[in-house]
Amino acid sequence: MTRHQMPFASAAIATAMLAAPVALAEDDHVLIESDAFEYQAGPASIDEGAEFAVLYGDPGSDGVFAMRLRLPDGFHIAPHQHTQPEIVTVISGTFRLGMGEEADPEATTALEPGGFFAYPPGMVHYAYAEGETVIQLNSTGPWTITYVRDEDDPRTQ
Template sequence: MTNSRIYTSQAARRVAATFAAIALFAPAAMAQDDHVLIESDAFTYEPGPGSLAEGAEYQVLYGDPGGKGVFAMRLKLPDGFHIAPHHHGQPEIVTVISGRFRVGMGEEANHDAATALEPGGFFAYPPGMAHYAYADGETVIQLNSTGPWTITYVRDEDDPRTQ
């Protein structure tokens, strides 16, 4: 039997909020046959994650970034948000949902040299590839990968977890 979670209009927002709280505070990896259906207005963003500077918001849509297996999450970034040069231990697979997301490769960030991706834009970087990003206007991206998810900043002083 396949487990199913369906989030619908206003009446189910309370259910969605409960699932979101469970996912944030006691995440459990979902079986591959689990089914998730989330209407666009049925989830809310939470502050964080702690690996990004203040102002970022996120919501895990599927899976558990801290556990093993596939996950999907959305990040909402305010205008001017910058993610300093960093790399990941797993592939980073990103689709721009709204706004403009500038991405560049390398250990030195350069806003003007970064490629501007509009809604529908996509990139996939392999583990270990140094890159950086900027949000031009409020921007929402969807990040898909496998856990456990890690982010390692090129310079320790850029890591918000150490400040």
């Protein structure tokens, strides 16, 4: 079975992300009030229904970035891995996280607001959202996601 390894975003999505309230000025600082950014549909690398907002940097380019993902109740992210570290804090809802190439909702750990995980590159995992769930993902780009099974990758459908 062939694995697809694609960057987080196409050039069009990367350009749209740069329109988000991300300031990389000479002093390289960002200050965003909680209601001052807007979510948009995507990213294309996970199933429809998710929304994201880039808070800092550009996931499609080299360098540090921070983004939030808002997932509807029942949302599932199939088993996958990344080429960069994944550092996540749960902001709201419940993010159920499991390990391995077979997704099993009963074999997950429930992370509630304030919950945190950090995974090294290559660690296979999956997730489920209980209630509307918001997570903040921090890492370095270019961000990639590689699904264990090609049929789970929404970019190939």
